[in-house]
Amino acid sequence: MRGERYFKKGEQEMSSDGKPWNPYLAGALAGLVSIGSVWFAGKYFGASTTFVKTAGLVEQLFSPERVAQMEYFIKNTPGVDWQSMFLVGIFVGALIASLTDGSFRLQGLPALWEERFGPSIGKRGIIAFLGGTVAMFGARLADG
């Protein structure tokens, strides 16, 4: 009985979500971090260029000549730069934050998704993959 109680979804969510910060406070501090970045490194936050440069790196493994001729990869040279490390940092920072306050949880299916679309991992995988593809194409088109 006790186990059942502990595994009720809502309760599990409530009991182990660590200590969230007020979003206004976290947002304001994030704003300060971005000011510091502009000041000290001259860099504005961004993420999507890294996906281009990383895709270029992967494609280079198969056909370096082809990548060298593609206009978009000439504009955005495949490689690792400030922004790639920024994304690595986001990973590390989120890992530290979630491990230290107990909100880290290995989860392959968001509860809200499961409620609406069922427990299939494959279904989630396909929609998430296609969603990511369309979102990134849009982001690059809008140059965001």
Added chain:
Amino acid sequence: MSQLLYGLITGILFGFLLQKGRVLRYEKQISALLLKDMTIIKFMLTSVSVAMVGTYLLVDLELAKLSIKSTILGANIIGGLLFGLGWGALGYCPGTSVGAVAEGRWDALWGVAGMLAGAALFAELFPAMKASVLTWGNFGKITLPQLLGINHWFVIVPFIAGTILLFRWLEKKGL
């Protein structure tokens, strides 16, 4: 080398705050799109407001330069629509998806893979885009203050005032 280190440190701080603000979650992103939980809007607009003031102060003091992207209506509108569709399906955005993986929500990995595919696809189609969508309504590197012909602080202050009013309303509605 120091640029890479700056990137890493900045990312760690930002990722830590994203996670603490709980804005990396699928539930938070989708609930914002459904207008049911505005946590992300609160985080984002506060961050933008603070950064806007600080960045323009640095620009006024000639300690930093703006990096302005071109306004191309065709590309911005079509790209924005596509981004929104994809975002709604995935439930994570490009920068936060890696943070979501870091807090154990590994379904974001599907999204990361999809985004790499999307970037590769865009690289393939770039010549075609450049000849079409990327020429539709190209206004170049314009800004709101420049367009209105006023000092940037006359845009920043009303923007922040509007943001505060929005926040008050959201809190009153319990969003």
